[in-house]
Amino acid sequence: MKILIVEDEPKTGAYLRQGLAEAGFIVDLSADGIDGMHLALTEAYDLLILDVMLPRLDGWQLLRAVRQAGNEVPVLFLTARDRVEDRVKGLETGADDYLVKPFAFAELLARVRTLLRRGKTKELDVLRAADVELDILRRRATRGGKKIDLTTKEFVLLELFMRRQQEVLPRSLIASLVWDMNFDSDTNVIEVAVRRLRAKLDDNFPRKLIRTVRGMGYVFEAGDGE
Amino acid sequence: MTRRFSITLRLTLLFGATSVIVLLALGYLITETVEHHFEEQDLDILSGKIELAEHALSGITSRAELDALPQQLKNALVGHYGLSMTVLGPRGQTLFTTPNASFTPALLTLTSSATERVSTDLVVWKNGGHMHRGLAAVIPIAFMESSPVTVAVATDISHHVELLGTFSATLWWAMGLAALLSAVLGWLATRFGLLPLRDIARISRETSIDRLNDRIQLDTLPIELKETATAFNDMLARLEDSFRRLTDFASDIAHELRTPISNLMTQTHVTLAQARTIEDYREVLFSNVEELDRLARMVSDMLFLAKADHGLIMPQRETVDLARELTELIEFYGIAAHERDVTLQLEGAGIVMGDRSMLRRAIGNLLSNAIRYSQPGGVTRVVLSKTGDGDITAVVENTGADIAPEQLPRIFDRFYRADPSRHASSEGAGLGLAITQSIIRAHDGKIQATSANSITRFTITFSHAVN
Secondary structure: OEEEEEOOOHHHHHHHHHHHHHOOOEEEEEOOHHHHHHHHHHOOOOEEEEEOOOOOOOHHHHHHHHHHOOOOOOEEEEEOOOOHHHHHHHHHOOOOEEEEOOOOHHHHHHHHHHHHHOOOOOOOOEEEEOOEEEEOOOOEEEEOOEEEOOOHHHHHHHHHHHHOOOOEEOHHHHHHHHHOOOOOOOHHHHHHHHHHHHHHHOOOOOOOOEEEEOOOEEEEOOOOOO | OOOOOOHHHHHHHHHHHHHHHHHHHHHHHHHHHHHHHHHHHHHHHHHHHHHHHHHHHHOOOOHHHHHHHHHHHHHHOOOOOOEEEEEEOOOOOEEEEOOOOOOOHHHHHHHHOOOOOEOOOOEEEEEOOEEEEEEEEEEEOOOOOOOEEEEEEEEEOHHHHHHHHHHHHHHHHHHHHHHHHHHHHHHHHHHHHOHHHHHHHHHHHHOEOOEOOOOOOOOOOOHHHHHHHHHHHHHHHHHHHHHHHHHHHHHHHHHHHHHHHHHHHHHHHHHHOOOOOHHHHHHHHHHHHHHHHHHHHHHHHHHHHHHHHOOOOOOOOEEEEHHHHHHHHHHHHHHHHHHOOOEEEEEOOOEEEEOHHHHHHHHHHHHHHHHHHOOOOOEEEEEEEEOOOOOEEEEEEEEOOOOOOOOHHHOOOOOOOOOHHHOOOOOOOOOHHHHHHHHHHHOOEEEEEEEEOOEEEEEEEEOOOOO
């Protein structure tokens, strides 16, 4: 998976590159709009991450140029300006998603993965990870063949973890995807919810599947054991 | 071209003009009355004399009596200064005349054609610097075969005219002085009356961000200016309040940012001061991330509030089923409520027009607060209802310790925490209620808080006009 980052703030750019590279992506970084546009038009990328304020050519113009060239690559905008007009403009110009600075890197990573996955993977009806099996249609969860009793939201939460294995899911993303809470709500609630899910899922098993990544969120690791 | 005269000038001119008009009318009236009075007086005297002469003439039956007429008339006229008389015979011969009598021919010829025996037409003429007023009559005498005799009497009215002249002159002077005086008084009264306005002007002039505390003294103001001054004072009070909040907010921001930044700096500097194990570094980074998360959240909340202040929050207008949203919110916050052994209840229903995600945030903040301040085993209740006016209300109430009455008005202030010891705990920066209020206001709604008898209640009212 190849990603182009166009970001003129050197520190942000460097860390984004490092972070995404360490997450397994191939990353190109450009620090100004014109160079970025050339790269975007000449190389094949799976995703563009554009800062709005760029020297020489801003993010919107770059995006327009790319779309005019018939390139439908997904685009994620980073903006420091949290203005309603910006959002409208961004989505009208054909951006797929946006993040307002400052943002958590885990959040960015999660959004990047969502965009890259979009339309590509078939949603499975039965999810399996380690010895856990989740039957989406019948709303049944089992671990090691034994049924686990989950509330509706706990089921949705586990489904999210299983669909996004190995990904660190920030609390805000979980709140947004499971409870439709799209603002900085009580993160304490997420902690409680995850703790309860864990109690049902992990407590009676030596192998713990949901791990807390301090300061970032939670990750479901099914891996083939250490 | 319109010139703008000052109120003082206008009122001064008005006072002057009014007094001139009034005095002119009065002067005219007095002059006329006096003149008329003199005329009446003259007419009385003159017609009296004519009657006298008539009486004398009608009694004449012989030549001797006719010869005695002058003496008789002279006697009758004794003591009447300025009175003159002439009696003309049928052929115009003078039968009698007082010395210095000089009658205008107009008077004498007037009567020859008169049909009236005694006319009341007074004639005025001037002779040798004296003004005269005269009356004439034609009287038939039996003795002279009833041939008519003309009798004319006149009185010197110079002193009347003089008197009237002096009176007029005095009147003019008085009028001028009175006009001047009333103009001056008007000017003084206006100046004095407008002093409170100068007061207002002075306070306006001196008002600046450093001095918003001056107020116009209402008790000394005339009633007409009270309304203006009250409005002005209210405006000042609002400005002062807004400005105080703004400065408080600015210094609060600085204060709120300083603590986490100082933590981050100290921690990072200390860590870098010597080589440490990887675990130690990780620990510091974890701790930093927590601080930074809080900072980022605070900044985005402050941005939201700043946008709200500038009217940049534009809620979408969609149909929002509050009961449905609340069911979901309760599902979310129920997890926290359960942890704290707080029961959550929802009653009623209500549909409003608004921005779904903003309203969720606004009510979510209230729910989160309510759960946090409920005592263990307590109840947090949400009641949706429709008032008689068609307004939709959402009441979020919790059982638990009351908010002190003096704190109640401030709880919507930014960074305000009822309990200072809770400062910097995990519950956020104290912007939640301010954000809720901003959202509700952006929806043209109202939010109020009451706290008594161990129940704290927040009431949101969505105006029916919007829905």
